[in-house]
Amino acid sequence: MPVLQIKKGASRRSAYDLRNPNADGEERHTLAIVVDNEAGVLARVIGLFSGRGYNIESLTVAEVDHQGHTSRITIVTTGTPAVIEQIKAQLGRIIPVHDVHDLTVEGPTVERELGLFKVAGTGDKRVEALRLADIFRANVVDSTLESFTFEITGTPEKIDAFADLMRPLGLNEVARTGVAALARSRVEPR
Amino acid sequence: MTRQMTGAKMVVQALKDQGVDVVFGYPGGAVLPIYDEIFQQNDIRHILVRHEQGAVHAAEGYARATGKPGVVLVTSGPGATNAVTGITDALMDSIPIVVITGQVPTFMIGTDAFQEADTVGITRPCTKHNWLVKDTDDLPHKLHQAFHVATTGRPGPVLIDIPKDVQFATGDYVPPRKADTGHYRPRLKASRSEIEALAVMIEQAERPVFYTGGGVINSGPAASQLLRELVDATGFPITSTLMGLGAYPASGRNWIGMLGMHGLYEANMAMHDCDLMIAVGARFDDRITGRIDSFSPGSQKAHIDIDPSSLNKVIQVDLPVLGDVGHVLEDLLKIWKSRGRKVKKDALKKWWEQIGKWRKRNCLAYAPSDKVIKPQYALQRLEALTREHDRYITTEVGQHQMWAAQFMGFEAPNRFMTSGGLGTMGYGFPASIGVQIARPDALVINVAGEASWLMNMQELGTAAQYCLPVKQFILNNERLGMVRQWQQLLHGERYSHSWSESLPDFVKLAEAFGAKGIQCSDPADLDDAIAEMIGHDGPVVFDCLVEKHENCFPMIPSGAPHNEMLMGDAAATDAIGAKGAVLV
Numbered sequence: 001m002p003v004l005q006i007k008k009g010a011s012r013r014s015a016y017d018l019r020n021p022n023a024d025g026e027e028r029h030t031l032a033i034v035v036d037n038e039a040g041v042l043a044r045v046i047g048l049f050s051g052r053g054y055n056i057e058s059l060t061v062a063e064v065d066h067q068g069h070t071s072r073i074t075i076v077t078t079g080t081p082a083v084i085e086q087i088k089a090q091l092g093r094i095i096p097v098h099d100v101h102d103l104t105v106e107g108p109t110v111e112r113e114l115g116l117f118k119v120a121g122t123g124d125k126r127v128e129a130l131r132l133a134d135i136f137r138a139n140v141v142d143s144t145l146e147s148f149t150f151e152i153t154g155t156p157e158k159i160d161a162f163a164d165l166m167r168p169l170g171l172n173e174v175a176r177t178g179v180a181a182l183a184r185s186r187v188e189p190r
Numbered sequence: 191m192t193r194q195m196t197g198a199k200m201v202v203q204a205l206k207d208q209g210v211d212v213v214f215g216y217p218g219g220a221v222l223p224i225y226d227e228i229f230q231q232n233d234i235r236h237i238l239v240r241h242e243q244g245a246v247h248a249a250e251g252y253a254r255a256t257g258k259p260g261v262v263l264v265t266s267g268p269g270a271t272n273a274v275t276g277i278t279d280a281l282m283d284s285i286p287i288v289v290i291t292g293q294v295p296t297f298m299i300g301t302d303a304f305q306e307a308d309t310v311g312i313t314r315p316c317t318k319h320n321w322l323v324k325d326t327d328d329l330p331h332k333l334h335q336a337f338h339v340a341t342t343g344r345p346g347p348v349l350i351d352i353p354k355d356v357q358f359a360t361g362d363y364v365p366p367r368k369a370d371t372g373h374y375r376p377r378l379k380a381s382r383s384e385i386e387a388l389a390v391m392i393e394q395a396e397r398p399v400f401y402t403g404g405g406v407i408n409s410g411p412a413a414s415q416l417l418r419e420l421v422d423a424t425g426f427p428i429t430s431t432l433m434g435l436g437a438y439p440a441s442g443r444n445w446i447g448m449l450g451m452h453g454l455y456e457a458n459m460a461m462h463d464c465d466l467m468i469a470v471g472a473r474f475d476d477r478i479t480g481r482i483d484s485f486s487p488g489s490q491k492a493h494i495d496i497d498p499s500s501l502n503k504v505i506q507v508d509l510p511v512l513g514d515v516g517h518v519l520e521d522l523l524k525i526w527k528s529r530g531r532k533v534k535k536d537a538l539k540k541w542w543e544q545i546g547k548w549r550k551r552n553c554l555a556y557a558p559s560d561k562v563i564k565p566q567y568a569l570q571r572l573e574a575l576t577r578e579h580d581r582y583i584t585t586e587v588g589q590h591q592m593w594a595a596q597f598m599g600f601e602a603p604n605r606f607m608t609s610g611g612l613g614t615m616g617y618g619f620p621a622s623i624g625v626q627i628a629r630p631d632a633l634v635i636n637v638a639g640e641a642s643w644l645m646n647m648q649e650l651g652t653a654a655q656y657c658l659p660v661k662q663f664i665l666n667n668e669r670l671g672m673v674r675q676w677q678q679l680l681h682g683e684r685y686s687h688s689w690s691e692s693l694p695d696f697v698k699l700a701e702a703f704g705a706k707g708i709q710c711s712d713p714a715d716l717d718d719a720i721a722e723m724i725g726h727d728g729p730v731v732f733d734c735l736v737e738k739h740e741n742c743f744p745m746i747p748s749g750a751p752h753n754e755m756l757m758g759d760a761a762a763t764d765a766i767g768a769k770g771a772v773l774v
Binding site: 036047051082085086089090092093095096098 | 310314322506
């Protein structure tokens with residue numbers, strides 16, 4: 001049973017304008033956020049996304065400067081251009097945030113993700129998995145008589161494609177890191 | 191040179207070093223070491239509230255009257271959770287508040303200890319920033335950083351959670367100038383090119399309007415002065431949000447009244463029909479804009495704001511100007527003057543004629559009565575009888591709040607304290623206490639509704655204890671007036687739970703707390719009763735029995751544009767005709 005049947009224009013019967021202005025025109029952006037590595041900083045960033053209803057498609061985080069105690073958070077998000085601008089401005093308001101970079105608009109970037117795939121199989125399927133892994137330049141990082149574990153690095157699309165190929169060949173488990181990204185050939189002032 | 195002291199002593203020392211003279215709080219197990227330090231000194235006055243929510247609202251009132259940060263001290267667990275509404279209120283209205291909460295000892299965190307709550311987790315989305323301090327040596331830095339963050343840039347509430355063992359342990363105290371306050375340094379001055387572009391817009395405008403907000407007041411008294419100078423020099427009309435009232439005087443030549451959902455007809459029409467809108471420290475809240483896609487369709491818009499996330503958030507503007515209102519207005523005035531103080535005088539004259547026509551609608555008109563006190567009449571009389579006083583007004587939330595904004599005139603900033611963003615019923619009474627603490631000799635009046643007022647009426651104990659002569663002017667319609675109004679206009683007159691059953695006898699209630707109670711129900715007695723209230727040196731609860739079914743007009747129904755306002759009785763009849771429509 002539909003809980004709310006909100007007709008377009010029905011907002012005059014409400015205390016709020018109920019029409020969603022963000023219904024169309026969504027874009028995907030990769031944001032790189034440099035933050036102080038302090039307790040709760042990831043919760044602040046994630047809480048911003050959940051609290052304000054923004055999307056997270058992928059998120060990676062690790063300390064990148066041990067002496068300066070700064071971490072780099074890479075978030076892939078989707079939204080209308082106005083929402084993307086708002087996400088960046090809201091991220092900039094978080095006190096431990098140093099910088100917010102929208103890699104998607106700041107020029108060419110390199111984006112990489114790492115995936116680990118455990119593929120179980122015997123006979124032809126096992127050989128085929130190994131052959132395809134070779135084509136995708138995936139490394140075998142563990143092996144048993146029944147399975148291989150492949151390590152693959154590349155764009156999310158490449159990893160998706162590899163997963164699709166492995167599925168009929170006995171794909172057993174997948175772990176993916178999410179995207180890490182850098183602007184191409186632009187040297188950041190230090 | 192560093193000084194060794196306990197964490198608890200550091201708290202008190204840091205407050206002194208930050209120039210704090212008052213703390214609003216309520217003790218409990220996890221803050222006892224700090225309360226012990228408070229007991230042993232006389233520089234900082236502690237005001238014991240009756241509920242932690244009241245502490246935060248009182249601190250907000252204090253902050254809004256003085257421009258200084260308000261300080262709150264409460265215990266862990268329920269002390270912290272009770273403060274959450276007040277903290278959220280301060281966040282929405284950009285009020286600088288420093289909340290210090292006790293926490294269970296570090297080694298007990300995560301064990302579901304007695305009065306343990308994840309305070310930094312709970313308050314993360316409702317503070318500008320918060321800290322859990324696990325090491326006494328970090329404490330002075332975090333305390334000073336807290337004041338820095340709360341008062342710098344767009345102000346807001348911050349919270350420091352201090353476990354009890356950190357309060358007991360000893361560490362090195364660091365004074366403010368030596369503290370590490372982090373990298374937070376928001377930009378205050380806008381670029382010259384942005385300001386020059388704004389000056390050009392001012393020179394070319396034919397139907398301009400200044401739309402100002404709480405950011406002007408937050409920027410400090412100098413910003414209000416600069417605003418007055420700019421408005422008077424350009425001759426442009428000026429309207430303001432609820433939060434910005436007083437920055438430009440209500441008696442000022444160019445004042446066209448408050449705008450928004452219950453704003454004045456002329457102000458909203460000017461917003462709709464203008465060709466240049468200059469938003470100054472205002473954030474295009476939905477109570478202001480009405481329907482977004484019909485919002486001021488023909489205008490160029492410039493927006494001065496210190497918060498980058500406010501720019502282009504709701505309304506796409508032609509010229510965003512990132513900076514502090516005071517700094518930007520100073521530069522703008524300088525540049526506009528140096529360019530020859532140009533405005534389009536003939537066009538402005540026509541624009542003012544048009545505004546004059548809108549004014550003739552007399553949108554605040556209501557049907558007077560000599561039998562029952564009309565709430566508007568009560569506020570007109572309150573305004574007339576208190577205008578000459580050194581006066582501060584707080585409000586609760588609802589119809590009375592809007593009427594107060596419509597019928598009281600504010601001549602100076604920092605004189606009107608109301609919960610604008612969060613709309614917190616129960617705000618006004620504790621806020622009036624905070625204002626009275628900051629301004630002991632002023633006349634502090636909380637314009638209230640009976641339902642809102644009951645939400646924090648326990649603070650009558652605080653007012654009585656500290657002999658605070660706050661006046662609680664309750665417009666008692668025995669209804670949740672604004673809810674009732676929406677139900678009448680939009681929900682087919684089905685008055686679901688919107689009346690105040692089992693109300694107390696407010697006079698006896700006041701007397702039970704040692705305060706004075708006054709009741710008035712006859713318009714003929716009103717002036718004398720108000721005079722009696724003003725004349726009484728102590729807290730007064732004024733039970734003003736008013737018309738029960740009065741609606742607050744003008745009104746822009748949500749989702750409607752500015753030029754489709756409901757006006758008084760005739761328009762209301764039309765809206766009631768929509769009875770039976772599909773409700774959502």
